[in-house]
Amino acid sequence: MFDFEKGRLRFIRGGKYPQSNSVLIDDNIRTIIDPACNEEKLLSIHRERPVEVVINSHGHEDHILYNWLFPDAQLWVHELDAGVFRDLDAFIHQFFPREEMDEKTKATWHQLLTEVLRYRPKEPDRLLEDEEILDFGHTRVQVLHTPGHTAGHLSFHFLDERLIFLADLDLVKFGPYYGDNASSIDSTITSLQRLAKIDADVYLVSHGKKGILDGDPAHIQRYLDVIYQREEKLLAFMASGPKTLQEITARGIIYGGHKLADGAWDLSISERSMMRKHLERLQRTGRVTTENGTYILSGQ
Numbered sequence: 001m002f003d004f005e006k007g008r009l010r011f012i013r014g015g016k017y018p019q020s021n022s023v024l025i026d027d028n029i030r031t032i033i034d035p036a037c038n039e040e041k042l043l044s045i046h047r048e049r050p051v052e053v054v055i056n057s058h059g060h061e062d063h064i065l066y067n068w069l070f071p072d073a074q075l076w077v078h079e080l081d082a083g084v085f086r087d088l089d090a091f092i093h094q095f096f097p098r099e100e101m102d103e104k105t106k107a108t109w110h111q112l113l114t115e116v117l118r119y120r121p122k123e124p125d126r127l128l129e130d131e132e133i134l135d136f137g138h139t140r141v142q143v144l145h146t147p148g149h150t151a152g153h154l155s156f157h158f159l160d161e162r163l164i165f166l167a168d169l170d171l172v173k174f175g176p177y178y179g180d181n182a183s184s185i186d187s188t189i190t191s192l193q194r195l196a197k198i199d200a201d202v203y204l205v206s207h208g209k210k211g212i213l214d215g216d217p218a219h220i221q222r223y224l225d226v227i228y229q230r231e232e233k234l235l236a237f238m239a240s241g242p243k244t245l246q247e248i249t250a251r252g253i254i255y256g257g258h259k260l261a262d263g264a265w266d267l268s269i270s271e272r273s274m275m276r277k278h279l280e281r282l283q284r285t286g287r288v289t290t291e292n293g294t295y296i297l298s299g300q
């Protein structure tokens with residue numbers, strides 16, 4: 001049943017998207033972080049002894065997938081992602097600027113939310129704050145607000161187990177995702193730097209084949225470096241002359257130029273959105289300027 005155990009912590013791997021890995025705190029207050037691994041396994045855990053608290057690391061569909069199995073449990077999330085739980089429209093519009101959301105995409109999301117996630121608006125019972133320590137009986141967990149992927153993204157430091165659950169700062173080869181409206185490259189960098197400084201034996205993450213890594217900050221550094229590599233590729237492409245966002249998106253620096261729609265996702269939307277964040281960052285530091293809808297490398 002469990003893929004990893006330490007103290008009262010149990011780690012359960014999920015399958016591929018829209019599932020993700022879950023953390024069970026099998027303590028006095030039985031708690032699941034991100035109930036998204038597997039319906040049968042979660043049901044059997046719940047039957048054995050009811051789950052009292054559901055914590056979501058953030059408000060993405062692949063982390064709240066099976067929240068509906070625990071209608072009587074308390075819901076704890078960070079304030080900055082709470083709106084997504086309160087309102088279906090806020091959920092759908094966390095991904096794209098409203099003007100870029102066509103009706104078909106909206107309908108696809110609506111269907112996923114109502115039929116698969118059985119979405120019901122819910123007021124979170126508790127808003128988790130950075131650095132607060134949650135006591136589940138024998139397990140003490142420090143909440144780490146690690147924004148960037150989403151504004152309210154949380155990681156969890158299991159103090160006595162010397163372990164961090166990094167959620168969607170998932171340390172996979174692909175690198176970090178920061179394509180939502182509220183995503184931020186700078187915050188992603190700051191959050192990763194902060195996590196790398198924490199002394200830990202084990203990192204657990206939400207995705208990837210294993211989801212379990214030794215607590216070596218080099219894993220975090222490699223993941224962080226992907227951001228700079230993307231930026232270098234973008235600068236190299238722009239060196240050949242001014243580019244529109246469309247041309248930069250078509251280059252496929254992040255996704256390799258595929259415009260494939262995987263489930264609800266058209267990856268070119270993510271590519272464009274993440275490239276836009278890179279361009280904004282380069283503009284802030286004065287390395288790129290914009291003119292007549294094109295982006296120009298400074299000094300060109």
Ligand SMILES: [Zn+2]
Nearest residue numbers: 058060149168
């Ligand atoms: Zn996510």
Ligand SMILES: [Zn+2]
Nearest residue numbers: 020062168206
């Ligand atoms: Zn995820």
